[in-house]
Amino acid sequence: MTRKTEIMRPIIGLALIASVLQAFAGPVSPERLLNAEADNANWLSHGRSYREQRYSPLDQINSANAEQLGLAWYFETDTHLGLETTPLVIDGVLYFTGAWSTAYAVDARTGALLWKYDPEVPREKSITACCGVVNRGLAAWEDKLYLGTVDGRLIAIDQESGKPVWSTRTTDPTKAYSITGAPRVAKGLVFIGNGGSEFGTRGYVSAYDANTGEMRWRWHTIPGNPAEGFENEAMEKAAATWNGEWWQYGGGGTVWDAIVYDPELDQLYLGVGNGAPHNRRIRSPGGGDNLYLSSVVALDPDTGDYLWHYQEVPADNWDYTASQQITLADITWQGEARKVIVHAPKAGFVYLIDRHDGTLLSAEPFTTVTWASHYDMSTGRPVEVEGQDYDGEPAMVYPSAIGGHNWQPMAYNPESKMLYIPELDMGMLFDEIKAPDYKHLKRHFNTGYKLSQDALPQPVTQGILKHFPKSHLLAWDVEKAEIAWKLPHPYIHNGGVLATGGNLVFQGTSDGRFLAVSADKGEILWSFDAQNSILPGPVTYTVDGEQYVAVGVGRGGALTMNTGKSYPTENPNNRIMAFKLQGSATLPPAPEPERPLPPPRTQASEAEIEEGRKLFDRFCARCHGATAVGDGSIPDMRYLAPIWHENFEAVVLNGLMEQAGMPRFDDVLNAKQVANIHAYVIERAHEDHALRQQTGWWAELKAKATDLTTRVMAWFIRLTTS
Template structure:
């Protein structure tokens, strides 16, 4: 019996089954072998988004039907995904709501609704999004828009502690799922496009919320050796937030964490230099937070390409230990995860801001595509949202393919001089125009970077990917279609329209021995998407939720 009475809405079944919900360190470390649960942002510490489940196959996937649905009761953008422990589902909605649900019935066990400050709105780059909760031991952890980490009891939803990490009036917010690594709760901040807000990654004690370490992603002091990579002390207003969840290698005790764009976004002339560590993946010591190494994808970024996207830890067929990273700058990278050196780089989508690469995959920039004050740089590809947005790719150890959601589009930009003001957007653009979007899914050979198959679509790819041992790959799109395709050819197998756009990440797990597939749906948060997006999808209704699919009986 549940020690606390559930809230009791969405009741499909009168009886309640107790489901153990304690998450141990061993469960977290062995999540790559655990078919039943979904414990990490990327399913396992390697961030593969691959499930060993094979009840849903290429043959029977057309029998998938909705089993139950949860309405979030909010209209904002929905970027979230489930965390699943022994059939209990934890999911967040925008506005920092958390729901605990019985996976078999959809019955709500508890919900937590944060009361957010009324003046938060104008400071949000991408609506009031949240990307999910971490569950560790007997607690649930969420990072909030008003810069707190809140710890809830995972059985009752009651607040155990709260820790304030910043000041939302500066533009700093938190939108992503915490990472549990080395016994600590690790979070990264958002708000990079509101320049003063320094990127930071913070590790907290899970029991008390005390800060164990905090690492900043760019200089905060002129004595920092990286200050030389920002001309005229431009690091002072240099952004470089840490807004997506990193991942972890327990063997080397290394955390991999991405860093976003420098600010002002579109005027690189006022911050000459490489602007370290903007647009990089950091390799950090999980014990101390010390930066051991890094790889920078876009030095002196002029296009808001960020560098936050996920790193997927793969041992490739040449025996190399690598991370694979699809960047907003339109390229897929294989980086040696021991040395931090680049193995190869290939395009994901249409790209014209580079003319090639020099040593260690350093881009050679096409000067025509760099925004300046005196003319509009036209048709820069990719668009600021990226050749791949933040939506994570999946890697299947069965096919050895990486499944990447891509966007084909371009933008026109003219820069302008701009003074930084506390808590305000710091883009420095006079003209910022998006050109029409398409996109799709591409499957890459994880060892060579060759494209094995491609499924173009008329809309940008706006959900994360899920790969399964059953040979089925799942993805959603901005028109609301939730798709299943073959992992080896990309051939379409099944689809279902959820009634609004999909911008969350699919997951799969078992409840009482049966495989389910979950998708969070609702409009997207993408920063400047309304430029084109509103036009494309103005027929769509808002409203978000989560739909759970299972095989019909």
């Protein structure tokens, strides 16, 4: 060691310590949250402020210089299981969540890791998370962060150290609840909902003391068994809108995402989910609106007392949750100043709802809608289209159960009154199930309609997934209640949206591009190849006077896992990426995918392979993809290494990999059924290998013919169902 090195070592050490100390964020006081809209440097809560508009007035990056954007830094997680997080940025520190409810803190300037907290969720809980072991973010209050976990805990974390402060269980561990949404915090209370209606649960929201974790109140979204009494007057009134023994099926109504506090009116708004089963004739025979499913509900935040509700889809029959983002705005409506909720949920309409009392002001479709023709403004109710309730006959319905807009956040510019929606224009065939023992089925989504259709060749299935659904970044003029412009995307399931004062809208796409789009015209001004799908919403902030835009990158969640690689990205790595003007960082090359040769075919008959396909659709496809085409967030079954084929039964039936998150199925499958599933998977591997081996003009001709066929099929289906 040289003398110069000895002298420099303590100086470098002090500089590093100073850098780390600068990175620690200050407390997020109630005053900071109430004034978050004026704090341009930070992103203090899930939607930036209590209004959840996801708009920042920052304009250092703008439509005139967006083409100068470059990668500033990236941070790579140690999982491929999907990122849905909206980061918080507090005084130079960026906090985000990843798979298995893990929380991270990184330096917002450099991406350097400051701490990581793993709540050690039991991996066997993956089976009760409908849509992947994802997490959408944290809440901040004073010197703590709050995290909901897949196994139903609410945890307070010390903001500076990443150490847990308190933990409370907020769901029954014996039931199929999960938490993937971000908590919200106001008035010293942490509000948290849950998911699980797909497996037959009863929804509710709870409020906990931010300092101690003590539960202050709980409000159920639907009534329980009348014989056990009702928790409050709201539940008693709601019970009159249900029929049969709905509580035997769970009923649904989980609040898995939208919870918004309105400090101006001191109200808490909930976005209530779908019914369980989805099919209303099973859960509530004899009809009824089934309150408070698919509703926006206002509560007193201090007590949880019911204030008002507006039900967007009475007697929901299509999984049309109202759980999507709730945005608060002040607009001029028909010449009068109104405080409104702007809501664009699954059902395909943009709803304007008066925040004082829940009065519907407007409901206009932003995407293809066939289930309802319009809303009767004298009653506030939708006018359903005959035949779209699939009662006795299958029906092609728009939007699909995935919705016209799902969890990916939208953004609202309060200056221009423009709403930017990641739209999904996609229909679905609903075909009723009437099995009398339906409620006793295990490991099955609680739908009441078929989830498996007749088999089609792989290229046709994947072609339909590519060309049948349409998607856009859509600009909606809120005060005119009409579309201003639409930017088409080539594939479905694109990312959330950020709007800024620089006349920009930022959005990621499923094919791995991160886009800066002009907010007034919808023109792409800049694009970056992120090597993987981008699903969550971006955030923006400043450090040392320099503006950054950060976003989570990585596949995962319901639609991408189920539809597989219907878009051309191969890199499964999950990252947080941050961009700035003149950023010069680069990504490493994407890894080459491993595609081992398929094993020998089994002796299974065509009938046994077909049974394997149906069982795969029922139990496996929601994670491993339709027709066994995976999205890369978990293993693609067509490319299993030999060791997994040798141990297929041990993994699927006996839980060999349960501690890694692969559930066991010995409670619903037997060895013969698992063998048939394995035979189907092997068959799919051979089909894929044969397709990839084809070369020359014949392969090109077949590919073009398949592509043309699927485009024609998609066009015909859309034409006959619109």
